[in-house]
Amino acid sequence: MVSLTEYKYICNKPQPVTFSKCGELESRAASTAIFRQSSTQDMRESLQSGDEVMYVAQNVTDFSEEYIMGLLKKAQEDSRNREIFDHVHNIRAKALEPMFYDFMNSVRSELPHRYQPLLESVNNFQDLNKRVSALRGDHGFHVALENASKPFCGKYEAELGFWKQYAALEAINTDRNKVVHCSVAASAAALSEACDKSDTLDTALAMVEALANFGAKHAADLDASAEEQWKEGVALTQRVKQKRKSKILRE
Structure with missing residues (x-):
């Protein structure tokens, strides 16, 4: 939460006006508010940090209401994003491993016998992606793996090839998604x-x-490989968005 308390001068007496809930204005507008701050950048960083901050009004010209509300809106957006990342962390910790074993059991039950040895020692999605990458020249295996994954993907309405975004999930999970x-x-x-x-x-x-x-x-x-993986990830995301949009329209 960001709580910004400003002091608005009325009859030469400071009067508190409070912004809370990341930008919801609880009291009068801030059109006459300004803040003692060493720089605009310091103010922006303080607001975006999510910490409680306080500024004291000095005069009525430094910051406009539009500018202040813009900062608060950005702080609110950052707070929502942090909450989303918390949910990613939570569900990853509780569901990722069970989902992997469920997925692999389903795949192994569908995969032709001649390809079974290729999945030995695959213990997580990272291992799977490494194995798939190492076998990129084996077109038959890739087709067989995709076909074998269809029952699981159908059961959970997951996109074929979803496991290719495992590294991106880990980046989000560690809050290192700003590539x-x-x-x-x-x-x-x-x-x-x-x-x-x-x-x-x-x-x-x-x-x-x-x-x-x-x-x-x-x-x-390495850049060529990363670009190819990025394009695959973008295509996967677009397919998921289209699928979910179509589902909403049908409901």
Whole structure:
């Protein structure tokens, strides 16, 4: 929750006017409110942090009501997003492993016998994606896997290939979904520089260095693979959105 208390000068006496519930105005409008703050950026960051903040009115010209309400609206949106991520974390912790075993039992019961050995030692969705990626040249296996997954997907109204977005789920789950959209080469260069100039990565410095060096040498192939996976993810998302929209229209 963001609770912003401003002090509005009336007859030279500060009078509290409160915003709460992330932007719902409980009292008078803030058209004459301004806030003592070192910079506009500081105010924005404070509001977006979700912490309780307080500002004191100085004069009536610095911030408009529209600007203040815009910040509060953004804080409300950020709060909703954090709540959504909390729900992702909750359901992932409780349902992901059971869903995986249910899915694999269903797939194994449908998959032709000759492909069964290819799923040995697959213990989670990450393992499955690694195995599928390693067998990308085996068209027959991919078709068989998709067909074998249809009963499960039909039962739960899941999109075929949903498991391909496992890494994206993990990114959301760790609140690291703000991906830097640049090339592997650019990231490798930035991380290599950070290894030299910053202590931020010390807890995983050897791993980061190895990734940066590997990435720099294989940047083109890695970017191409990531782009292909991204396109698959976008296509999956679009199919799910269309399916859910059609379902709503039918109801």
